[in-house]
Every structure is written in structure tokens, then in C-alpha cells.
Amino acid sequence: MKLKNLLACAALALFAAACSDDENNSINENPAADIAGTYAGYSEASFQYTDTPLVSAGESLTITNDGENGTATLTYTSASFGEFTVSGAEVTHSGSTYSVSGSGSTLMGMGDTKNEYECTLQGTLDEGRTKGTFTFTVPSVMGGMTITFTLGDIPAEKLLAGSYEGWTNASCAYFESMTAENQTITLSANNDGTFTLAYTSDTWGEFSFTNVSATEANGTYTLSGEGTTQMGMNGNVSEYPCTLSGSIDKSKENVSFTFTVPGVMGGLTITFTLGDMPAAN
Secondary structure (H helix, E strand, O other): OHHHHHHHHHHHHHHHHHHHHHHHHHHOOOHHHHOOEEEEEEEEEEOOOOOOOEEEEEEEEEEEEOOOOOEEEEEEEEOOOEEEEEEEEEEEEEOOEEEEEEEEEEEEEEOOEEEEEEEEEEEEEEOOOOOEEEEEEEOOOOOOEEEEEEEOOOOHHHHHOEEEEEEEEEEOOOOOOEEEEEEEEEEEEOOOOOEEEEEEEOOOEEEEEEEEEEEEEOOEEEEEEEEEEEEEEOOEEEEEEEEEEEEEEOOOOOEEEEEEEOOOOOOEEEEEEEOOOOOOO
16 A cells, blocks of 8 residues: 555656646747737947947837747837837747847838848847847948847936037026027936036036936926036136036927026026027027
8 A cells, every 4th residue: 555655646746747847838838929019118229430329218119929930020110210120030938038039120211211221139038028128230320230129217327318419598687698509518427326417618618517416207307406617708717606407308309408607797597408599599
């Protein structure tokens, strides 16, 4: 009886193990089906002619299961970087990670003029489908272009950092609405979540802020900080304290900065607006 019981227990254990293997195999029988869906995220583009990646928020990538052969079709349409299609991409599952690789094409251009270019894809996705990156490489565009789509919300330091080109309108106790074209403001991310702002103007001098804070609400970041400006005429330059307020939306289409210098000309206010100065000004 003891031998029979021992054999029965052994058989039961083998049966349970076989069932467990079958279940694991069924989960990964077609990994492309496991990851099919649409993913929200942001993208960063790097190429030969820029030191700082271009970023685009609020983007999406779709994975469609091709069938029972373990491949998938990926479509990614970026408002900034073009339309990508990779068909027959190989999907594998190992440990806690899905891997995707393949080749396809992209339509890139400006306005109505678009050309088709070959591209390759390498991507990874975790089992929870909450973390992942997909990198598209386009060798024949801009000396080699790499666009990485990342799941999730874009960090503020990636979205806001960069150069902003526009115009300024200044007022003080002695005049109103003095404008200046071709002005550039640069934001650089610090390691603590703050930013450094630099603004050098032929008209107004050099502005420097090393601890600019940025808070987000309803898709818009509000910036504030305290800094200094170097102002003067004919080589007679002095340093003055100044403050900064500003706002940048996630599309980076609505951008403004206001610099206030209380100790200059009875209180000087300079407002920077993104884009070309209207003809009326």
C-alpha cells in the first residue's frame, strides 16, 4: 500500500508539472497576441545635426497581432517625426520581457512633401505592459536619425529643456512697448528637478537664473525663479536682481516668459513671446 501510494503521489506531481508547463507554453504560444494594443507615450529624436534630442509629447504606438506566427505589425504616427510602419516584426518573450525587432518604412517630410525611407525597429516591453521603449532608426535621414518612443508621461526635464526663439516687448516708467526681434532663451535641466535659464539680449543685457522651478497643471507648466541681469551702456555694466515668471504648454506652442527688474528705469518688465514678432509691432 505504501508503494502504491508513493507511485500515485509521484504520478500526481508529474501531472501537475506537465499542466504547469502547458499553461506557461500557452501564455507564450503567440507573444505577439499578448502585447497587442495601443500605447501612449512620448518620443525623442536624435540625429547628426543636433546636440539635444528633439522631443514630442502625447504620442501613441499601436501593435497588431499578425496571426499565429508570432509576428506583429507596429504603426506609429508622430506629429513631429512622420509615419512609421513595421510589418512582420518578430516578437519573443523571455523572462519578464517582450522583445520586438523588424524593419519597415517611414514617411517623412514637411507640409505636403513627403518621402519614404527604410527604417529598422528594436523594442522591449515588460510583462505588465507599463514600461517599454521602441527605437526606430532611419539611416538615410539627417545623417542617421534615431527616434525612441517611451511609454508613459514625458518627464518635465526632457520636455522643457531646449532653446526658445521669439521676440520681446519691454515697458518701464519712462517708455512703453519697446520691442526686440530674434531673441533666444535657453532652458537646461538641473539634477534636482529645477532648471537653469540663460537669456542674452543685445538690447537688454544678460539674464541668468540657476534655480527655476516648474509645476504642471492641466497640461501647462508654470515657471518661476529669481536671478540676476547684467545691464548697462557704453561698457558701464551693473548687476541687478530680477525675477522670472513663465508658462509652457506640453505642445510647446504656447510659451511666454516675463522678466521683472525693479531697480532699472523705475521698474523694467520684459515679456518674451515665442515665434515671429507680429508686423504691427
